[in-house]
Amino acid sequence: MPTPLMLTALAFLAGIVLASAFLYFPWTALTILFLASSAAAWSFRQDRLALRTISLLSATVLCAAGLTVHAVTYLPEDHYTRTIALDGTLRRTTGTVVSPLERERGRTAFLLAVSSIDGRSTTGTVRVVLKEEQPSIGYGDRAEIEGKFYPVRGYRNPGGFDYPAYLGRQGVFAVLSVRTGSTPLVNEQGSGLFRTMQDWRERIRQALLRSTSGQGSAVLQAMILGEEGGLTNDLRDIFLSAGATHILSISGSHLGLVAVFCFWLAKGLFFLLPERFYHRLTIVVDPRKAAALLAVVPIVFYALLAGGQQATIRSLIMLIAGFTALLLDREHAMFQALAIAGLIILVPDPQAAFDISFQLSFLSVAAILFVVNTASAVAPAAVTWRERVKRDAFLMLAVSLAATIATAPLVAYYFNRLSLWGILSNMIIVPFAGFLVVPLGLLSGVLSLVLGSLPFPGLNQWAGDAFVALTSFFAGLPGATAAYPAPGAVFAVAYTGLILSAAWFIRRRLLSAARPFEHPAGPSVKARVVALASFSLLVLSLVLPLLRNNGDRLVFLDVGQGDCCLLETSEGKRILIDGGGAVDNRFDVGQKVVAPFLGNRNIGTIDLAVLSHPHPDHMNGLASLLRTVAVREVWTSGQDLAVEGYEDLRKTAEERGTILRAVDAGHTRSWGRTAIEVLHPGRGFDRAGRRAYEAENNRSLVIRVSINNRRLLFPGDIHKEAERFLARTNPDLRSDLLKIPHHGSKSSSTDGFIAAVRPSIAVMSVGAGNPYRQPSNEVVDRYLGSGIRLYRTDQDGAVLVSLDKGGLSVIPWDALILRRIRPGEPGSWFHGELENWKRLWIRREAT
Amino acid sequence: MQIHPIFQHILEFLIPSSCAYCRSPVNGTGIPRFCGQCWADFARINGPVCPRCGKPFGSPEALIHSPGHECASCRRDPPQYDQALAAGLFEGPLREAIHLYKYRPLSALGRPLATWMAGQVAFDAKPDIVMPVPLHRKRLRSRGFNQALLLAHGISKKFDLTLCYDNLVRIRPTRPQVELTGAERTANVKGAFSLLRPTEVKSRGILLIDDVLTTGATMSECSRVLKEAGSGSVVALTLARTAE
Missing domain, CATH: 1.20.58 (Methane Monooxygenase Hydroxylase; Chain G, domain 1)
Structure with missing residues (x-):
């Protein structure tokens, strides 16, 4: 039976959801509110609901809605988004570091609470990115930083992760980018508990780095200190496949298991007391309660040491609420404790409800509580140890199963991948981490603060390595993961x-x-x-x-600076042309951008992938994609394969049974009405260019796809030399759609080439604010001047093209992103809502 | 730990708890998991009982003609203790309370149960020492506390008696008496108890405390050990006893 408190928590959540809906669909939200009020009034008349309950719930809903609208829309007068343009001008900013340092190879990021910009008093929080790994700055420092403000950029693809929205929920609307060599000037050292913990964290990290190495060390740093910088993409992949990604970021299961561990430990230590003292103790306090109280201390310490990240603090709140219920002899009221924790988290920060960590932890905890609650009500008393082991094993299986089932749609929604072994692997991986790896590492870490170096380095290394090995075992089981589309x-x-x-x-x-x-x-x-x-x-x-309509469709994905295009034919063939990729391969475009898109489209197999040329912005994404998506065949030009990174792709292809085929001009493949031809590089092409990268670009595979008498041309990154050669060797280059060569650079898209192709639509795959200053304005004008409809992924996000009977229709994804209404102008609500409904409708068709 | 009534009400609103026996809401009784009604409904023993083992007689007139009349089993097989007293009958809400207290285990019930127990009994002669029936270390470890000790502590406070919990000990683990039949129970506890300092009990009146008395085998065995050490009278007091 839900208690008033649980109803209040649910009403608060409903208010948040309603307010969020209001910001996009105001009249619908108001109608729902009206209907709900009418229903409440009716149930009051029918004597089904007490007036007290109705007033409590309505007040809560309205309160939550008000808080949410305020939190989402309110920015003070002097907020930086209102005082400066996020245009990349070099500015001098002062502020206080308000987050732990997030470190990666050669980079550090943190949040800064701004106090002034260029001498003018300003407020707001900004994410600072420094190009060094060991900056002399820390939590709480007041610093002066010289850098450029940019808007937060994400990858705008259907079903993709909305990074700007994620940061926006934390009140961060801009990135402050500091150029290499420029160091923040610390005016005032931070102090206080958080700072001390941060310093300890750094010292423990250094001790770990000195005494342990490899993947084991990276895992230890992530699980003990919340330092995820050392986790390689391969390593993350292993955990994803084993269904244990959650174990890498410190969350409820870590704190919970450490708490249980400390509870047992404290209980055991009490029991070591001389019997007389032990009995004396039981008269004053139940030793189990004392142990529970003691167990809270290390988990608070752990949570703070781990950087006090939002997700960790939320888990801590949930655990403390649970422990408090236990201490007050209300272990039957865990759901109420959960409701209290929810309110404590949501009241100050209603937008937390939309954070993945909040959603996953609450759902899994609710599922686990349900199982434990039911089990304790029905389980027969277990007397012998055999019965106990049987009961506990069964309970663990049920818990793991329930948590997996409860969170499955969310996991599919956010990650587009579900691990079927997760149910089993978590039964082993989670306790292994919680009872062995983390307590051992935590204890060693704390001791290292005193001793100066990490004690038991061998044991820690072994624990980390064994943990990785264990996870790898589950990741390697056949059919470990499957791709799932985000549920509707x-x-x-x-x-x-x-x-x-x-x-x-x-x-x-x-x-x-x-x-x-x-x-x-x-x-x-x-x-x-x-x-x-x-x-x-x-x-x-x-x-x-x-x-749904299953016509031929083409998507130019927004992969930042790089190329990636997916063609789905009406016959069900999937052809991927390049896979995007980051130049420094720090960000895994393949797994984080392309794979989720494929998952959402329910695509687990690619029939043909074309690697136009082995440059990172075309290749890295493809290389990582090969690991998780079944790609039947990859075409390459067979040239320039000595470049860095190709070997990686080749090896993965070999392991995964992907055919690597070197092709050149004249090679064709056709499926039904779809024909794919390679036009370039052909024999006799030698004018490749002076510089190596130019030559490599010029040797890009040029692909022409013909579907239903429509022609699509994908010329990779070719420059003018190859363009000329191509026009000479192919008298008829006419195409309906052209992927603009080399991201719209000045060295390509010559007038002659455009005249030869005469596309009606041209798509440019280019990253906003890229360091190469692509596209060139001249080239943009060249296309627009020829009356060609131009789309570009830096402005439009993904470009969705469908090849219907009528011809090509193009929809930029940006036009389908829902826009918030202006709450202050009720006159505009209706129009805003209508537009959003239209966007949803078109989305249904286009994606 | 006593919580102020205001906080109890706030707590009851935030995290209401229902009565373990009747499922109705507990409203600030200060007793975990019991409503005031059920707590007041604990089965008291009315009518005549065996003056030796405290077993209630079936007939209300059983003791009218011969006040010292002992029950059949006491006459056939006299227990080692001089008298057994029980605060209530092991049924209804009291039974539920003892179950929660011992098996949940809900140690917070110890204090209110002891208070209730102390309110139900009176002694003809004041004993010198209160002793809880000891637990074996293994049982103590899994339960966390000795349920009899918390009761004994409450009794010792109420009647201002000396509490002693480190003299009488259980020297070997025994199976839980609830799983056994009458004859097995006697065998089960045989030789299970011992006194660490026998001289301390010499000629002293002992009050033994336990939670439930069924056949009285445990109490009888403890009494035997005490009597062998030369103790004075041994009174066995339990929170509840079975009617049969």
Whole structure:
């Protein structure tokens, strides 16, 4: 039976959701509010709800809605977004460091609470990125920083992670980029508890770095100190495949298991007291309660040491709420404790409800509580150790299963990947981390503060390595992960209904079997109706997509600076032309941008991938994609393969059974009405250019795709030399769509080439603010001057092209991103809402 | 730990708890998991009981003609203690309370149970030493506390008696008595107890405390050990006893 507190927490959540809906669909949200109020009024008249309950809930909903709208839209007069332009002008900023340092290879990032910019008093929080790994700056420092402000940029693709929104929820709307060699000037050292913890954290990190190495060390740093900089993409991949990614960032399971560990430890230590003293103690206080109280101390320390990240602090709040309930002899009221924790987190920061960490921890904790609660009500008393082991193993399996089932749609939504072994692997990986790796590392780390170096280095190294090996084992099991599309709204509702009714049904069954007198097994009509309705809805949500238009479509993904284009033919073939990639390969474009998009499109297999040329902005993404997506065949030009990074791709291809085929002009492949031809490099092309990279660009594969008499031309990164050669060797270059060569650089897109191709649509794949100053304005004008419709991924986000009977229709993804209404201008609400509904409607068609 | 009534009310609003027996809300009784009604409904023993083992007689007139009349089992097989007293009958809400207290285990019930227990009994002659029936270390470890000790502590405070919990000890682990039948129980606890300092009990009146008395085998065995050390009278007091 929900208590007032649980209802309040749910009402608060409803208020947040309603307010967020209001900002995009104001009239719909108001209508829902009106309907809800009417329903409440009706139930009051029918004597179903007490006036007290109704007032409490309405007040909570309105309060939550008000807080949310305020949190989302309010920016003070002197906020930097209102006082300066985020245009990359060099500015002198002062402020205070308000987050732990986030370190990566050759880079450090942190949040700065701005106090002035260029001498003018300003407020706001900005994310600072320094190009050095060991800056002499720390938490709480007041510093003066010279750098450039840019808006936060993410990759705008259908279903992609919205990084600007993520930072926006933390009140961060700009990045302050500091150039190499420029160091922040610290005016005043930070002090206080947080700073001390940060300094300790750094000292422990150094001790770990000195005494341990390799992947084991990286995992230790991540799990003990929250330092994720050392985790390589390969390593993250292993954890993702094993369904244990969550273990890498310090969250509830870490704190919880460390707490349990310390609880046992403290209990054991109490018991070592002379019996007389022990008895004396039990008269004053229950040793278990004292142990629970003592166990809170190390987890608070751990949470602070780990940088006090939001997600960690939220888990800490949840745990402390749970512990408090235990200490007050209310262990039956864990759901209420969870509700209290939720309110403590959401009231000051309503937007937390949209954070993945908040959602995942609350759902999994709720699922675990449900299982534990049901189990403790029905489990028979276990007397012998054999019975106990059996009961505990069964409980662990049920807990793992419940948490996985409860979070599966969210995991699919955020990661587009589910690990089927996760249920099993978590039963072993999580306790291994929580009872061995973390306590050992934490203890060694704390001791290293005193001793100056890490004690038990060998043991720690072994624990870290064994942990990685264990995870690798699960990651290596056949069929470890599968790609899943993000669930739609209908699916989510149906799934929720189904698991809730199933859970209720199972609980009733178990209860009535265990205690037939207290819980008679009456017919559960309601549960059955809900289950049946949900199931039909679920089937519907799975069938509906099959009825959608499955024409030929083409997507130029926003991969920042780089190229990546996916063609899906109506015959069901998928052709990927280049895979994007970061030049320094720091950010894994393949796994973080391309793979989620493919997952969302429910694509697990690529029939053909073309690597136009082995440059990082075309190749790195493809190389990493090969690890997780089944790619049947990769075409390369077979030239310039000695470049850095290609070997990596070749090896992965070999391991994964991908055919690598060197092709040149004249090579063709056709599937039904789709024909793919290689036009370049052909024999006799030798004028490649003076500099190596020019030559490599000029030797790009040029691909022409013909579908239904429509032609699409993908000329890679060729420069004018290759353009001329191409025009000479191919008298008919006419195409309906052209991918603009070399990101719109000045060295390509000659007048002659444009005249030869005469596209009606040209798409430029280019990153905003790239250091090469691409595209050249001259080139842009050249296309626009020829009356060609130009799309560019730096402005439009992903460019979606569908090849219907009528011809090519293009929709830039940017136009489909929902826009917030201006709450202060009610006159504009209707128009704003209508536009958003239209966007949703077109989205359904286009993606 | 006593919580101020105002905080109790706030706590009850935030995290309401329902009565373990009747499931109705607990409203600031200060007793964990029990409503005032059920707590007041603990089964008291009315009517005549065996003057030796405290077993209630079936007939209300059992003791009218011969006040010293002992029950059949006491006459056939006299227990080692001089008298057994019980505060209540092991049924209804009291039974639920003892179960929660011992098996949850909900140690916070110790204090209110001891208070209730102390309110139910009176002694003819004041004993000198209060002793809880000891637990074996293994059982103590899993339960965390000795349920009899918390009760004994409450009794010693109320009647201002000396509490001694480190003399009488259990020297070998025994199976839980609840799993056994009458005859097995006697065998189960045989030789399980011992006194570390026998001289301390010499000629002293002992009050033994335990939670539940069923056949009285445990109490009887403890008394035997005490009597062998030359103690004075041994009174066995339990929170509850079974009617049969």
